[in-house]
Amino acid sequence: MKVLLADENSQRAGALARLLEADGTLDIILLDTQTSLIEAVRCHAPDIVLVDISRADRDALDSVRALSASPLERPVALFVDEDDETLMEEAFAAGICSYNVLDAPVKNVKPLLRSAIALYHRFRKTNAELLAAKKTLSERETIDRAKFLFMKQERCKEEEAYRWLRKQAMQHSKKIADIASDYLSNHAGKPVK
Numbered sequence: 001m002k003v004l005l006a007d008e009n010s011q012r013a014g015a016l017a018r019l020l021e022a023d024g025t026l027d028i029i030l031l032d033t034q035t036s037l038i039e040a041v042r043c044h045a046p047d048i049v050l051v052d053i054s055r056a057d058r059d060a061l062d063s064v065r066a067l068s069a070s071p072l073e074r075p076v077a078l079f080v081d082e083d084d085e086t087l088m089e090e091a092f093a094a095g096i097c098s099y100n101v102l103d104a105p106v107k108n109v110k111p112l113l114r115s116a117i118a119l120y121h122r123f124r125k126t127n128a129e130l131l132a133a134k135k136t137l138s139e140r141e142t143i144d145r146a147k148f149l150f151m152k153q154e155r156c157k158e159e160e161a162y163r164w165l166r167k168q169a170m171q172h173s174k175k176i177a178d179i180a181s182d183y184l185s186n187h188a189g190k191p192v193k
Contacts (some may be wrong), residue, residue, distance in 0.1 A: 001031065004040055004046075006035065037063040038066055051078045077113060077116040078091050097116050146179075
């Protein structure tokens with residue numbers, strides 16, 4: 001597992017890196033203080049980013065937020081040395097997938113990292129499903145509005161309106177939702193026959 005360790009305190013980062021390197025299955029990369037988090041992720045393609053912060057500041061959370069909003073998004077685990085509910089909420093809002101108050105021996109770190117990666121992938125899958133469901137609902141709403149408008153303008157029944165939309169979609173090699181959207185754009189506001 002490739003772990004990018006990001007901590008502005010080089011002594012603390014070095015100490016944690018030495019502990020983690022004792023596990024031969026972990027490949028630890030220390031973030032250079034001159035390199036941005038996004039640039040380090042682009043360069044090293046880690047499996048997970050471990051942010052070890054004694055007290056997370058705005059800059060650290062802003063870096064995580066920027067990473068989460070980029071195409072390079074990776075699971076990020078935050079290790080802090082004190083429990084702070086406000087910080088935890090801010091961290092999750094920034095894109096942290098695992099918040100850990102840690103004064104743990106190294107043998108417990110690897111399962112925490114695996115758990116963070118699993119949580120990240122589960123969240124991504126759930127988020128993708130939610131976006132797909134929202135898109136489907138939006139497309140159905142567009143189709144229904146187009147059918148209703150077509151029915152009013154052509155004085156026909158719903159089945160005829162749907163058949164017309166479907167026929168147009170096949171003729172133009174487009175999705176029915178796209179035909180419905182085009183129809184609404186071209187006919188909304190026109191007087192009914």
